[in-house]
Amino acid sequence: MLGDFIVTHVARRKIPKLLKFEYPKGSVFHKEKKRTPILMYIHVPFCEELCPYCSFHRFPFDKDLAKRYFYALRKEIFLYRDLGFKFDGVYVGGGTPTILIDELIETLNLTKKNFQIREISVETNPNHLNEKNLKLLLEVGVKRLSIGVQSFDDAILKSVERYHKYGSGEEIKEKIMAINGMFHTVNIDMIFNFPHQTVKSIENDLNIIRTIGVNQVTFYPLMISSYTRSKLEKKLGRVDFKRERKFYEIILRELEKDFFPATAWCFSKDEGMIDEYVVNYDEYAGLGCGSIGYVDGYAYANTFNISQYILKVEDGEIPISGIRHYKLRERVRYDFLMKLFGLKLDLDELDRKYGISSRKFLFLEIMLFTALGALRIKGSKLSLTRNGLYYWVIMMREFFTAVNNFRDFLRGF
Ligand SMILES: C[S@@+](CC[C@H](N)C(=O)[O-])C[C@H]1O[C@@H](n2cnc3c(N)ncnc32)[C@H](O)[C@@H]1O
Ligand code: SF4
Structure with missing residues (x-):
């Protein structure tokens, strides 16, 4: 289906960018x-x-x-x-x-x-x-x-x-x-x-x-x-x-x-x-070797090397080896992806959380997914249609694939 192709293409271009850590x-x-x-x-x-x-x-x-x-x-x-x-x-x-x-x-x-x-x-x-x-x-x-x-x-x-x-x-x-x-x-x-x-x-x-x-x-x-x-x-x-x-x-x-x-x-x-x-959970700390956390607008990854993990922790250090600070727009997009994966998103809630107009921030995303028949909109509330459910399978498949690629890269495959 054309929609599947478009969503896969957009997800493959946009999502890996969220995982460019420093x-x-x-x-x-x-x-x-x-x-x-x-x-x-x-x-x-x-x-x-x-x-x-x-x-x-x-x-x-x-x-x-x-x-x-x-x-x-x-x-x-x-x-x-x-x-x-x-x-x-x-x-x-x-x-x-x-x-x-x-x-x-x-x-x-x-x-x-x-x-x-x-x-x-x-x-x-x-x-x-x-x-x-x-x-x-x-x-x-x-x-x-x-x-x-x-x-x-x-x-x-x-x-x-x-x-x-x-x-x-x-x-x-x-x-x-x-x-x-x-x-x-x-x-x-x-x-x-x-x-x-x-x-x-x-x-x-x-x-x-x-x-x-x-x-x-x-x-x-x-x-x-x-x-x-x-x-x-x-x-x-x-x-x-x-x-x-x-x-x-x-x-x-x-x-x-x-x-x-x-x-x-x-x-x-x-x-x-x-x-x-x-x-x-809006935020989660990632503990253990190779875990990923999302706290204070930072996505971060602990070291993927077990010996290094143990040594760093024993030295009293949180063993983070990669980090990325999300700009406001990226945080709002992250919420759009994750909340709708859980089937619903309230735009008014996002406005309150970030002090923004999420309708403006997410204008393109909302337009695209509405045109593809993925979203139902009732006032400030967005929810996924049956078609949208599968689009979110594609998006999250690409999200986890990007996470896996990132892990493999850091493990030096
Ligand atoms: C990572 S494992 C950890 C728990 C346990 N070791 C297990 O095998 O279930 C959790 C789940 O991730 C899923 N999983 C693992 N690799 C996957 C892959 N390449 N694609 C899709 N799902 C995968 C499997 O369904 C697995 O049960
Ligand atoms: S899917 Fe297999 S290799 Fe992966 S975590 Fe579970 S048991 Fe281990």
Whole structure:
């Protein structure tokens, strides 16, 4: 479709510009600033084995290194506390956060002791859904547990090298059904548009999802960074973005029967903490090796090198290696992208937040997406149409691809 082409083209030109970081000069955060609570994102970059399609920041698990890493993480939490930061939510992503469960629990207990934490979300994999881990996660107050599934189709699980690690589709399904009702929110992460994935396979996944009792599903479009493309295509085959819309429409059609879209690719049964903390929280601090934060109009990235991360934190330094100060126009555009990813944006609220006329700042964006049939406008409130939902899948796919490209670049691929 012409609209898909235009949105992809605009997103590929504009979004990577948001991630042109510089080396920080001097300290970034001011101790004197009065702070309101924000989200703490913690990254745990270890996995037992690495999946070939994944370009998140992760390393093969090494127990001694991981222990030193968690110790450094706790020091970094103290650094933020001493700078006067306040947090009311914690999101632990990975990698595999539950890889050393006792270390994770100690770290979460530390955040609870030092801040008024309202909600905790933790990512995990199906092989970690055992009695001990579940008990500890519940005791520490995890509200949302997010489990990486990707697909229930054994042929796909084998091709993405997860079958031998996490079990067959049937085994994963049983593990998920066994935790039914334990947590406020159980989310499963799925991926669509793998090469060789068929409509029949997706429809089968959707039937399973509708019967296993989870109350949230995040359905990511397969994203590839330019640096990992050739490795991924050698293992999985060529990715055809032209199939993406069709898959998405099937997902939307089926999931809408039991879920409502909370973002363009996250479907929930009720209000809850979603994967996209970028939507729910205006600001978030990024802790851990390779994590990205957005605070005081600065987007910043911690160092991607684990040894350097540990050394810097032990020296009492927030280990930031790249930073970008967003000008007012860029901040407003960032909000336009993220809020509408969460389906709605109130222009009057933006005016109050930034002391501007957002209608003037966003004139071109609003014109373009209205002409493409993506936006519904009611007074000051913008919301996404059904067509707009898919355009935001494209935009966010390009946003995360740009993040992945940036990560690969800094890791020196
Ligand atoms: C980065 S992982 C971390 C949690 C856990 N290790 C796992 O595998 O689920 C979180 C989710 O990101 C999604 N993901 C990873 N790589 C992706 C890619 N290249 N494209 C789309 N989604 C991806 C997967 O759905 C995965 O479950
Ligand atoms: S998808 Fe999850 S388990 Fe696989 S490499 Fe990425 S972070 Fe690790």
